[in-house]
Amino acid sequence: MAPLKIEISGLGYAVGGTEILKSVDAGIPDGGITAVVGPSGAGKSTLLRAINRLVEPTSGEVYLDGEPTVGLDPLELRRRVGMVFQVPALFGGSVEEAILYGARLAGKDADPRRLLEMVGLSASLAERDPRALSVGQQQRVSIARALALGPEALLLDEPTSALDEAARRRIEELVTDLNARLGLTMVFVSHDLSQVRRVADKVVLIAEGSCEGEWSGEDFFSAAGERARRYIAGRL
Template sequence: MTLKIEAKGLRYAVGGAGILKGVNLAVGRGEVVCVTGPSGSGKSTLLRALNRLVEPDEGEVYLDGVPTKTMDPLALRRRVGMIFQLPALSGETVEEAILYGPRLLGRGADVADLLGAVGLDPELASRSPQSLSVGQQQRVSIARALALEPEVLLMDEPTSALDEAARDRIEGLVRDLNRREGLTFVIVSHDLGQVERLADRVVLVDAGRTAGEWDRDEFDGGGSEKVRRLVSGRS
């Protein structure tokens, strides 16, 4: 496996309370890795540490073997994009929302192609983002990230606020982008059904530490039950 993004020994505390307590994560190029675990275990903080939305107190994150702390944070975030649980789109139109990042770099992007890539009608480009459903807004968020041509896409509970149909569309989009573009994904999810549907590998985080790791076959063969017990609070 050729590593694309890697975290080693990440520690992070707020007000003396440890959130990450030595987390390790290794993601191969073109992999879909799902990170799961109980609420409050540090999953979202780990995700934010991967593109320096938070700065770890200890440990290192590497992108293609290069420490990310040596990189300009904005340049890093263009290569390692982020999709949040709830979409937050700026601009008066969908087109403006998608072009926000490219315009900061002094370049454009093909909005119609990007909307098509996420399964949306290009005619939505002139609509207000707030006039769209939450599921459509989430796909616009993905189009906005794709406009910067990222190498890795981080997704933090991307479908938890969506209905089943919208969730299925986002999951199909992840599979399509991974297969067609070779895009690497790190997805935080508490939805174990989603984890089983999407993951090439599953990483369990518990109490700020890496507590287990399985490939797809190992997870289907028994790892999922351990994770299910922990996430549900059963012993």
């Protein structure tokens, strides 16, 4: 699958009179890793969920290669734009079942053993009960389960926040490695700037529901991004 270019235009989301996203404009280039950063409660996770319509934007649009997502069937959209959460939340009695969940619903073929190897796990884990795996391994399985659908983009919502430092670094390496090998467009929500420095090609800052700037990864960590970095550091 060719990677997707995602454009976010005037995206707003309000619930009960509270504006969680305020007319966000941001571009997510195809094939790269874009980090969405900002203090907690800024609306980062909501922005991610508005992209695959786990929440329904109240205004504005998200475009996939120029095509607005409102016109798409939400199920089809979510198959094209996969998502990995903070907590793996695997289901099924075996790792294989967990990996094939979405692919089976979509009637797609997927090879669980190849997917396990792709995320750096042994194919022999396929028969195991997912609950018997470490959280880090479970998170890899949840990445494999998203990849089983052959997505064109992957949304990662703080995928390492439930992990210890060593497991966190290994997931980061997996993400950058998958990005390089598959050329998938990735959106990576994080509030850890050192992590962002390690993974991101591009950085989008969300603060109080608004997009406060976009930088290339290099610029963000140079003088150009200093104010933004200080703002985030001060708000954590």
